Amino acid sequence: MLIDEALTTTRAVRRGVDLRRPVTRDVIEQCLRLAVHAPTGGGRQDWRFVGIDDPGLKHAVAEYYRSASAAHLKHAPPSTDVESARYLAQNLERIPVLLLACILGRQSPSEHPARTASRYGSLYPAVWSFMLAARARGLATAFTTVHLAYEREIADLLGIPYDQVTQGCLVPVGYAKRWFGAAGRRPAADVTSWNHWRHG
Numbered sequence: 613m614l615i616d617e618a619l620t621t622t623r624a625v626r627r628g629v630d631l632r633r634p635v636t637r638d639v640i641e642q643c644l645r646l647a648v649h650a651p652t653g654g655g656r657q658d659w660r661f662v663g664i665d666d667p668g669l670k671h672a673v674a675e676y677y678r679s680a681s682a683a684h685l686k687h688a689p690p691s692t693d694v695e696s697a698r699y700l701a702q703n704l705e706r707i708p709v710l711l712l713a714c715i716l717g718r719q720s721p722s723e724h725p726a727r728t729a730s731r732y733g734s735l736y737p738a739v740w741s742f743m744l745a746a747r748a749r750g751l752a753t754a755f756t757t758v759h760l761a762y763e764r765e766i767a768d769l770l771g772i773p774y775d776q777v778t779q780g781c782l783v784p785v786g787y788a789k790r791w792f793g794a795a796g797r798r799p800a801a802d803v804t805s806w807n808h809w810r811h812g
């Protein structure tokens with residue numbers, strides 16, 4: 613797959629996941645081997661990934677996700693994105709693998725924004741690389757964060773030391789039933805300026 617095609621067609625796939633087709637740990641690990649080539653601040657390589665394929669654990673995580681998602685979407689105006697987000701919440705444990713992406717360390721109240729940027733900025737490129745590698749293998753993913761409302765509970769569930777490890781996102785992974793075309797996006801020219809900030 614050409615990289616430009618992967619970049620434009622790696623979408624948040626929520627309804628289009630084949631819930632019956634299993635995903636092996638091997639293919640997830642292949643994608644992770646590519647993902648860890650992403651940059652990290654200071655070359656720390658301090659990401660950690662927890663693959664969740666145990667049905668009981670997926671169900672427990674999905675219950676927290678649903679609770680957080682319901683609160684988050686309660687006042688959202690109806691849209692196809694909101695409908696598909698609700699569908700994902702309702703069916704999360706049926707997705708073959710949930711990948712929890714974490715980074716070592718935890719933000720203190722006095723942390724400088726540069727350190728916070730470095731923390732999340734050291735995790736999300738690897739997650740996006742994982743999603744692109746998955747896309748190239750016919751696997752659908754979605755970047756999700758809503759479960760972080762229950763980060764501590766999920767840490768306890770999975771044996772993650774909460775004080776030392778920050779969860780960054782949860783990526784459901786399953787084979788795609790179909791693919792979407794390029795996402796509709798604002799033209800880059802509308803959100804780009806040169807040399808000075810463009811107001812408006």
Ligand SMILES: Cc1cc2nc3c(=O)[nH]c(=O)nc-3n(C[C@H](O)[C@H](O)[C@H](O)COP(=O)(O)O)c2cc1C
Nearest residue numbers: 622623624625693697700754755756757758759795
């Ligand atoms: C930081 C971040 C957090 C997100 N959190 C969630 C989430 O909790 N649940 C969800 O269903 N989608 C979540 N998404 C997915 C976005 O809603 C999705 O990428 C966006 O609607 C664009 O969809 P598209 O790529 O299919 O065009 C998140 C995306 C990002 C980048």
